[in-house]
């Protein structure tokens with residue numbers, strides 16, 4: 087009987103399997119969810135106090151609920167590698183053939199870790215400080231926008247609920263998140279996100295699309311008012327410059343324009359979407375405080391390398407001069423450690439935390455971050471790494 091089931095399953099295509107799983111999940115009962123401090127050994131010191139609950143939130147329940155709500159935009163695959171959703175932009179996938187998304191995942195998967203157990207590292211330090219703000223883990227939520235047009239959540243989750251889940255969940259896990267700026271999002275949606283930034287005392291980074299200088303500076307002023315920690319411009323969204331609708335101008339930026347953005351505010355300026363050593367050095371030169379090594383989750387240009395493939399040479403040139411974030415395909419704590427060993431100061435996680443927010447709200451996000459934190463701690467012990475701020479590249483077999 088067992089064999090028959092296995093044979094039937096293996097004869098299905100992967101997409102069919104995922105679809106079947108999603109429909110099955112739709113019929114499943116969802117247990118009530120609540121994660122509280124003290125239930126998880128990974129709960130960070132900085133997390134706010136919450137009421138204890140008898141029913142711990144389970145990962146499988148969060149993913150089941152996420153699948154129910156997100157299907158067919160996201161199948162919530164067991165491995166989020168961009169295969170099932172290739173070409174689905176808008177949606178949750180990678181653009182065109184999906185190669186850039188696949189490359190993110192594959193570039194990390196091919197790196198192996200050297201196991202070392204002859205040492206005295208028992209309780210590694212996972213904390214970092216970002217512009218004066220201490221984080222329990224070097225893991226931030228990436229900006230993910232488009233609750234309706236990307237995630238298909240109309241009538242299931244509002245923009246307000248989504249950003250609250252994402253930013254609030256990060257804070258519960260002792261870290262911070264990023265707020266998105268969709269290319270076609272009206273200003274009132276942006277205001278909703280900044281309200282959440284203000285609600286969490288500015289413990290968030292707000293992103294801005296590479297709109298006209300005037301539009302960007304208007305949004306920088308809004309972020310200053312909300313008390314945001316920093317702002318990022320996802321300059322890689324400029325690919326849509328040629329086909330942007332009226333009133334939705336996005337554009338590549340010159341050095342002069344980038345300098346103007348860095349100089350117009352005291353907020354740290356992060357340039358998101360750096361994939362070459364040259365542009366990383368230019369980001370330093372124009373006064374940016376941080377870069378995100380990123381191909382936008384493979385969503386803007388087909389056939390780019392994975393971010394883990396380009397990170398090391400970038401870090402070798404600009405480490406210490408600018409804060410280096412990286413994102414793309416980071417799914418496990420071991421992936422976080424690999425990125426740190428390649429030279430990142432911190433990582434951003436997109437789709438997995440999106441699923442957490444949709445499937446379990448703030449607690450779903452915190453659960454997923456804490457799971458990654460657990461895995462990171464284990465990986466640090468087993469590679470003899472005492473501190474996330476001093477990860478040696480020689481723990482990698484590249």
Ligand SMILES: Cc1cc2nc3c(=O)[nH]c(=O)nc-3n(C[C@H](O)[C@H](O)[C@H](O)COP(=O)(O)O)c2cc1C
Pocket residue numbers: 177178179190228229230231232236237266267268269293320358380381382383384385413414415416434435436437438
């Ligand atoms: C549905 C979706 C929406 C996104 N929206 C934005 C956005 O508005 N601004 C932005 O800078 N990046 C956006 N991104 C890219 C993410 O910030 C991040 O670079 C990417 O998701 C990281 O890859 P990962 O999802 O594999 O972790 C989006 C990604 C997804 C999947």
